[in-house]
Each structure stands twice: as structure tokens, then as C-alpha cells.
Amino acid sequence: MTIVAIDAMGGDNGVAPVVEGLKEALNNKEFKAFLVGDEGILKSFLDKNNLSNSKRVEIIHTTDVFPMNEKATNAHKRKDSSIFRVIEIVKDGIANTCVSAGHSGATMSLATTQIGRINGVLRPAICTYMPTIGSNPSLILDVGANTDCKPEYLVDFALMGYYYSNFVVGIEAPRVGILSNGEEDCKGNELTKEAFRILKESDILGKSFIGNVESSDIFNASTDVIVCDGFVGNLVLKASEAVAGTISKILKNEIKRSFYRIMGAFLLKDVFRALKNKVDYAEYGGAFLLGIKKPVIISHGKSNARAIECAIYQALKAHDSKVYDKISDVFANFKNLKDTK
């Protein structure tokens, strides 16, 4: 049975959504969970959710929580923090995978140094699902791990994203594109042009490399994996969230201005729900690290129970698909390919 380590204390909303999300996930999937945090507090929440006697939940006691406003680099010093312990038990092989809604920089930093990079991967990337008008979400990476990239990093991202899309999302031949300011081969900045050249000339992805894509291709189901540096990815991701949020705010403000409008909104409530489900981060379970030896899921700091539940599914799927082993194999060979270049 797959074992998931869960940081029960790191998120902005405390323990409640973590235990509620875990309960829902336990109802739907076979797995075992280590819940890392203050035993007294966790026990009371497990009680409330009728999980006290579950043989599939075990508490690992620690009272320290790494604060959201702390520098990521300090994470290594707080060896009793819930996030440190979570990463540690994955490193030690006690758990197969983990989920944290805590400090994302700390999670990434600990995962890289403790669990370690896959041999041959130059830099780990943060990858996230994006909603599309099609039936599958797209993947975009990097969305924040590396603010300044070398072209070779983007090549690694392309390769890792390809296999994740293939093994976990289940796309047979994922289409991989470089995020650029135009679709033509000549478009891009110095970084993306060189990454384009390497991907084209090395032919590592064959026809799966579809060249440059634009921001609209993130959402229009034309591309399965979108590759960019972590600075660009972070800005594009946050802009997308901000636009969706702003539109929702404008609609709400406008709707409450008259009775007819409120009635109209009532008739459209299923429409708005369908839209929310499509664009809601919670449904996608958060971001994850690629380039690390084990699956590490980084949930949103403000995760609700549904987000934690989906993050657990994500962790299980990532582990059970064996995609991390596959990526290790690929990079073992890819490293030779790089060395002989």
C-alpha cells in the first residue's frame, strides 16, 4: 500500500482542512498516511472526523511549524518543523510520497537537498496543471523554482514534462511547446531561442516537440506541456489567476445591483459552478516538483479540504505511475547524450 506523508500544520488554514481532505481521500483510495504535527491537536481532529481508530492513519508528533514569512534557506536549521519531518521520512523511505500546504520555498529547498535531484537533471522545476477548454488539463513548468534559467534547464523541463504528461495525465504522445511571444520558429528571447535549437537539433522529443507556443495555447488544448523559465511561468500563472479572480469580482459586484440580476444569477448557478470547477486550483491538487527522486506535492497555502484531497490523489498517482523512476531512467541515458554532445 502506498504511504503518503502529510504536513498537517504548515498551511494557512491549519489542521482542519488537512484532516477533512485526508478523510475524503481515505474513503476513495487505498493508501496509508503519516500525519505530521502536534499529536494532541491532531488527535482531536481525527476524533471529530471518526478517524481515531483508523489503521491507515498514523501520527508523527512534532510541535514546530516553519512560518510562511521565514526565509526558505532557514528550513534546514529547523529539523523539528513539520515540513522537515515530512521530507525526512520520504528521504528515509518510510513514506513513498508527500503533500504539504506549507512554505513552498522551504519544501522545495528541503526536497532538493534531502531527497535529492535525479541524476542528470540540472535543476528541479515546479510544475502545475492548468485548465483547458479540452478534456485534459495542460502542464506548465517551471512556475517558480528557477528565476534565471539556462537553455539546458528548459530542455530538461521539456523532457520531464513529457513523461509526466504521458504517465500521469495519460496522454499518449504529449505535445510539448516552448512558451514564446509568437509561434514562428524565429520568435523568442535569447533563452528560448537556444532551448528551441537544442530541442530541434537533438530531436530528443521527435514530433512531440511542437516548437514555440503562445500564452493562449496554455488554455486552448493545443499543447499538453508548456515549458518556460520560472520567472515567466510564475508571472503567467499569477496573471491567469488574477484575471479569473477579477472577472469573478466584477460579476459579483454587478449582479448584486438589482433583483433581476440576482434572479438571473440564480438561474445560472450551475453554469457558475461548472466554471468554478474548471478553473478552481483545488480540483488540480496543487503544484509538484519534477527533477527530485520522489513525488513531492506542494499544495496552495490557502488549501481547503478539497485541495488537500486532490493533492493526495496527485501524490498517489505520481507514485503509482512510476513516472519518477521513468524520468530517472531517461536522464541516465540522456546524461550520456549530453556528455557526448
Next chain:
Amino acid sequence: MTIVAIDAMGGDNGVAPVVEGLKEALNNKEFKAFLVGDEGILKSFLDKNNLSNSKRVEIIHTTDVFPMNEKATNAHKRKDSSIFRVIEIVKDGIANTCVSAGHSGATMSLATTQIGRINGVLRPAICTYMPTIGSNPSLILDVGANTDCKPEYLVDFALMGYYYSNFVVGIEAPRVGILSNGEEDCKGNELTKEAFRILKESDILGKSFIGNVESSDIFNASTDVIVCDGFVGNLVLKASEAVAGTISKILKNEIKRSFYRIMGAFLLKDVFRALKNKVDYAEYGGAFLLGIKKPVIISHGKSNARAIECAIYQALKAHDSKVYDKISDVFANFKNLKDTK
């Protein structure tokens, strides 16, 4: 009376929206227009719109149109194209400002070489209005002129954006921020960190420089001028448009699935119209160049009549505000400041 040169042929939708937009603008504002394009065709459209006898419209005849799929660098060879002639009469002082919905790269390239850069400005930038939840739109630049920037370019963008926001948008003390992956001073990539340092240490903008801002600050009315390199700006702008478009598509698809939903949407038609007005590019009249000696407005290739009308207002406001003279003055002094660094 201010004189506007208008490319009547360059846009994707041909002459009709240009003449209709011009007619509406003439009804609302005092100005004179040179309409550049095929005399025969233009005359028939002026006839249709009862503008044949207007003393405020003059045709400049040319039949050549620079195609959208042509390389921008070829624009200099086609001296009879409508866009070439438009830029030429601004350069020659026959018109004060201009509007084109044609090839944006060609427009930018011709404007830079013919009209010329303002002394001291390292690179011109494309600037555009963005909708906010507040009463004023924000400005973002560069959104596409410079894919690879040096920190000093971003400093120039900050300064030009500041005065445009002040003179044209009418903000008393515009808040200028660098688009970054976090608000903390330490966030950013190498480019933005260095631009941050120069802006902070030189204190050119004083308290108006508010440091790093995030993508959400484009829309939440917390920042008046957002500065970034042209690659990042282009991707963020297109991502924003794509998200708004995707949400609209999902809503439309969901609404038509039942009679109740259609009724609900009918009751909300004013809500959707208000939203559309807020996010519609047409209301903002397109992008414009900053760093060139005269105002050059680059409308969307797919501009409708309303977009052309607003682009003309934009051109008039930019000229009449004398912001381009102000920027020239500022950079004359700023140049000395740079030289003595």
C-alpha cells in the same frame, strides 16, 4: 487643430471600421484627419458615411498595403505602403500623430527609424492600458518591442510610463512598480533586480517607485505603471486575454445547454455587457509607442469601429497633453544624470 494621420488600409477588417470609427470620433472631438489609402475605395466609404464634404477629412492616395505576414524589416522598402506614408507625414510634421491597425512590427520599425527615438531613450517600448477593478486603467510596458532587455531599458520604461500616466491618464503621482515573482525587495530575476537597484539608488522617481509588484497588481488598482521586459509583458498580456476569452467561451457553452440558463443569461445581459466594456480592448484604443518623438498608436489588427474611434481619442490625448515633449525634456536631463553615473 490637431491633425491625425490614419492608416485606412492596414487592418484585418479593411476600410469600413476605420471610416466608421473616424466618423464617430469627428462627431465628438475637434481634429483633422489624413486618411491614407486607395482614393477610389476611401471615397466610396466616405460617401456612405456622409463624410465626402467634410473639410476635416483629407485623403492621401496610395494603393500599396503592407501585408500582415511580411517581415517587419521589409517595411522600409515599401515606401508607397499606407503605413509608410502615415509615418512619413508625421515625420514631416504634416500630421501631429497617427493611428494604424496594420502590421505592428512594421509600424514600430518605421516609427523608430523615420520619426526617431527621443534623445536619451535607449529603446522604445510598446505600452498598453490594462483594465483594473478601480476607476483608472493601469499601464504596462514593454509588451513586445524588446524581447531581451538590459536593466537600463526598464529604468527608461519606468520613467516614460510615469509621465504618460501623469499627463494622459491624469494620475497625480503615479505608482510605478517592476513586475516580479514576489513583492519583497529580494524577489526577481537578474534583470529586474538590477533595474530595482538603479531605480532605488538613483531615486529618480522618489516615492512613486513602489518596488516589486506581482501580476495581480496589474488588475487590482494598486499600481498605475507596471514595467517589464517585452517578452514577459507580451506573455502576460496574451495570457490575460486568453483567460478572459476562455472564461467567456466556457460560460457561453454552459449557458446554451438549457432554457433556464438562457433565461438567466438574458436577465444578466447588462452584467455581461458591463464586464465586456471593462475588459474589451476596443475601449482602450490599442497600444502606443513610448520613446518615439511623436505619438504613434498601434491598434489591434482586428480593430472594429469602436477600437479605431478610441485609438483616435488616444492619439489626440497623447498629442494635446504634450507628454511627448515632457518626456523629451526629462530625458535631456536624465541623459546627463546617466552620463555622470
